[in-house]
Amino acid sequence: RKEVEQDPGPFNVPEGATVAFNCTYSNSASQSFFWYRQDCRKEPKLLMSVYSSGNEDGRFTAQLNRASQYISLLIRDSKLSDSATYLCVVNNNFNKFYFGSGTKLNVKP
Amino acid sequence: DAGITQSPRHKVTETGTPVTLRCHQTENHRYMYWYRQDPGHGLRLIHYSYGVKDTDKGEVSDGYSVSRSKTEDFLLTLESATSSQTSVYFCAISKVRNQPQHFGDGTRLSIL
Numbered sequence: 201r202k203e204v205e206q207d208p209g210p211f212n213v214p215e216g217a218t219v220a221f222n223c224t225y226s227n228s229a230s231q232s233f234f235w236y237r238q239d240c241r242k243e244p245k246l247l248m249s250v251y252s253s254g255n256e257d258g259r260f261t262a263q264l265n266r267a268s269q270y271i272s273l274l275i276r277d278s279k280l281s282d283s284a285t286y287l288c289v290v291n292n293n294f295n296k297f298y299f300g301s302g303t304k305l306n307v308k309p
Numbered sequence: 310d311a312g313i314t315q316s317p318r319h320k321v322t323e324t325g326t327p328v329t330l331r332c333h334q335t336e337n338h339r340y341m342y343w344y345r346q347d348p349g350h351g352l353r354l355i356h357y358s359y360g361v362k363d364t365d366k367g368e369v370s371d372g373y374s375v376s377r378s379k380t381e382d383f384l385l386t387l388e389s390a391t392s393s394q395t396s397v398y399f400c401a402i403s404k405v406r407n408q409p410q411h412f413g414d415g416t417r418l419s420i421l
Contacts, residue, residue, distance in 0.1 A: 204351075232407045243399060243412040244352070287351065291407045295340065295359055296367065301351035 201226050204290050206300035214308050217278045221303045223288030224270045232291035233264055233271050237284045238302065244287055247273075278307045312336050313413035315400050321419045328387040330416050332400030334380075340403045341383040342410060343367075343375060345396040352399065358383055359406070390420045 206223045213219045225233075233250035248255065250262040250271050261274040271290075275282055288300040312335030322328055332341060340359055344352040344367075354367030356375040364375050372394060374386045387394055397417050401410035 234409055243415050246409045246411065249409060295357055295365065295406055296354055297342075297410060299344075299352040301349060 203227060203298035204288055204300040206288050206303045208301060208303060210304040210306050212306045212308060213278055215278055215280060217307075218274065218276045219278055219305065220272055220274045221286055221288075221305075222270050222272050223300050223303075224268075225288075225290045225298070226269070227290070227292050228266075228269060230269075230290045230292050233262075234289040234291075235260075235262055235271075235273050236287040236289055236299075238287055239284050244299075247286070275305075278305075280307050280309065283307045313400060313402055313411065315398075315413040315416050317416060318414065319417045321421065322390055323421055324391055325389050328390050328418065328420075330385040330398055330400075330418070332383045332385070332413060334383075334402050336402060336404070336411075337380060338402040338404045339380075340406060340410075341377065342401040342403075343373075343383065343385045344399045344401065345369065345394075346399060346415075347396050355385065355398075392420050394418065395420045 235247040236244040237247045238244040250264050254263040259276045263272045285302040285304045287302045291297045314333045316331045342357040343355040346352045353369045358364045358377040376384045399415045400413040403410045
């Protein structure tokens with residue numbers, strides 16, 4: 201079983217739409233959670249950390265559900281520039297981070 | 310952007326040759342990581358370092374070795390490259406163990 205699993209998509213949405221991604225993780229002892237964004241043929245870039253109480257950064261909201269072992273990312277008012285692959289990342293409090301394979305988002309005009 | 314430089318950015322080589330990739334950071338971060346990224350697999354950890362001369366294996370370490378003789382440099386070596394090691398390789402750094410990592414631009418390696 202993979203440490204982190206994501207729906208690969210693609211999610212095709214119109215500009216202005218709200219879209220949500222989920223990511224499940226297998227290790228209940230996982231401590232840190234992150235969302236990264238990766239543009240085609242580029243390096244992953246940190247989008248936001250995910251805190252137990254949930255957190256928001258502008259149009260982006262991240263939530264953690266420890267009981268069901270998943271994290272989510274909500275994007276409101278989608279922009280063309282949001283088109284990218286979104287990677288879920290989980291750390292188990294040692295030196296190892298586990299990356300999901302990513303969810304591809306296409307925002308259409 | 311974090312000061313991370315990977316070299317070379319692109320390399321094509323033949324099966325059986327040795328290859329060394331370099332990651333150089335100017336942030337003085339303690340932790341450095343090497344990942345490979347392949348379609349359908351996401352990023353997978355090859356090796357990581359938690360200090361000078363302190364390294365450990367990741368989930369796909371077979372066929373790779375690393376060295377870290379200075380805080381700023383982390384080298385990844387393929388002793389005898391195979392076609393299965395064709396991939397995009399990313400270096401990442403972090404200041405504290407379980408805090409977000411920041412990535413270099415990547416190295417595209419093709420082994421023919």
